[in-house]
Amino acid sequence: MENTEHHHEPNDWKKYTIVLFITLTIFISGLWFSNHLNSKKIAQLKSIESTISLDLLSSEVQYSLLEEQSCKDISNSVLSKELNSLADKISYSESNIGVDNTDVVSLKKYYSLLEIKDYLLMKKITERCGEKSIFVLYFYKNDNCEECTKQGYVLTTLREKYPNLRVYSFDYKLDNPAIKAMISIYKVPDNLPALVINGKVHSGFKSIEEIEKTFPELEKSAKDTSSKVKTTTKK
């Protein structure tokens, strides 16, 4: 039995609607702002990539011009460093903007191509100029691969320890003909992580000790290059 003298305040539908619009505006602005910053990031990545691409191209041209005349003028350490910082940014973008974001995916593909170009050029330079670099092609996948995470830590540590170790990482699942070609050339199995070191495939996780044991020349190159790196940074 309702008491007629009591009644609720009438529902203020207008306010419910106005508040909904204000909240929607805040949300749309938030999404827009986030998108705006993300697209700025993508633009930055694109410009880094085009700089690296230009650098690579000029290195290639420089290399072709000089041929065997002089090896010391070809700078390589700077280039790799730029590639590494680009890698950091791309992997951050994967977590911050989205692994499936089309821009991020295409930037990653382009990055992989740059890596392959750098790899091919550096290999030539090493062969012709007698540098003692060791090349590691590292194949990984993003999801459900704890071993890949571990392998990543191992390679980061090794790269810091041995500056002449050149690591190129490739997302095994990335849909790109060049990566597919590499996979078929080196017969990389889908048992990831997989490493191609100086042309030989090693699949499954490899610890620091295992890699060091397999490549005794690592130590040597470390000693050789430590002095070299120092002189280049002093310049």
Next chain:
Amino acid sequence: MNGVYSTIFYVFSFIAVYIQIFFLVTFLEKRKKIYKNPPVLELKSYPTVTVVVPCYNEAATIDKTVASLLEMDYPKDKLKLFLIDDGSKDNTWEIIKKYDNGENIFSFTKQNGGKHTALNFALEKQNSEFFGCLDSDSLVHPQALKRIMGYFERDPRTMAVCPSIIVYNPKNFIQHAQSIEYDMSIYTKKMLGFMGGIHVTPGPFSIFKTKVFDELGPYRKAHNTEDQEIALRMQEHGYKIDHCPDAYVYTSTPNTVVKLYKQRLRWIYGFIKNLIDYRRLLFKKKYGTVALFTLPSGLVGVIGVVFLFVNVTWNIIRFFREKIIEIQTVGWGNLFKFGGFNFDWFFFNTKAVLFFSLTMYILIVISLLLGRKLAENKTGFPVSIFYYFIIYSVVAPFWMLRALYNAIISKESSWTLERRVKTK
């Protein structure tokens, strides 16, 4: 998984922002209507009022509580005090029986039965037009009753008026955090009052027209939150509940995390259980703001805090798991290398969720500041806001989780358990 998580997060933060904006819009709309009492308030008439003080093991604080009631500015012949000992184990009864003068102060002792039984005991024995309760850990401002009675006088439809509860003499940071929270709830409560959406008539000094109980029945146990249940019952029947921002009640608050946890466990458990009991109200427009806004927001609050906490905990666990894997793989060498601090703006988080969280925090701070202004006319930005965020983001999830769990298995937490028991 990540997609599901983001969707839930978006939904929750949308609702949370909506709630805060709703309060803010109400404030902007109604701020001129917040009644400011004159320094000396005179009422047209002074109806009879009975104030009950239910006590359980309150020997330490009862004198102060009674003294504050006796100092109230209200005609002595119109105000009766009922001091009720609910089967205390300490000497509460010895103390309160001395106050009994057979005129305006009456003391009773009864077997322990919980707060609602003490209140109903008093309801049966009194014959005033108005009825209220003051918890024995609280003190009232001398003008509180007059100011509250003014609300009844100005709007005859008003059936109950809640006071503003302020933390009494906050000492440590747990109490300062609560002080901020209580101030904020004065603001939200006043806004809900404007919209007819108040869902709790708090134990300390909410005043009712006695006929509320004649018409709707006495207090119920209501999972030890009788002050929530009576408010919901009144809302169900369209009884108007208002809030008087300058009727101050100073209440002692828990001074340790454990005590706070126990108190909140009871409140949230009671809220969930009462919500289940009154689920018929939810989203029915005929029940007004309580059904459309207050109860749903409370529920979203509980679930949201738990969700956020589970998420944060999961991220922390994941972070440590990755660190452990890293240490196992490459040793301790990398642990203290932070890869060189990178001030490149590129590495700033630009996820949309971050903006929403930020918006939410800003809106909550606005509410806190408005609450302080409204409650105690204080301005500025107190440090205790940080205490508030720390306590409520770290500890609150535990009582909310526990309350949800207890509600599922129906395990009650008791009012008497919380009271300080000092035998001998």
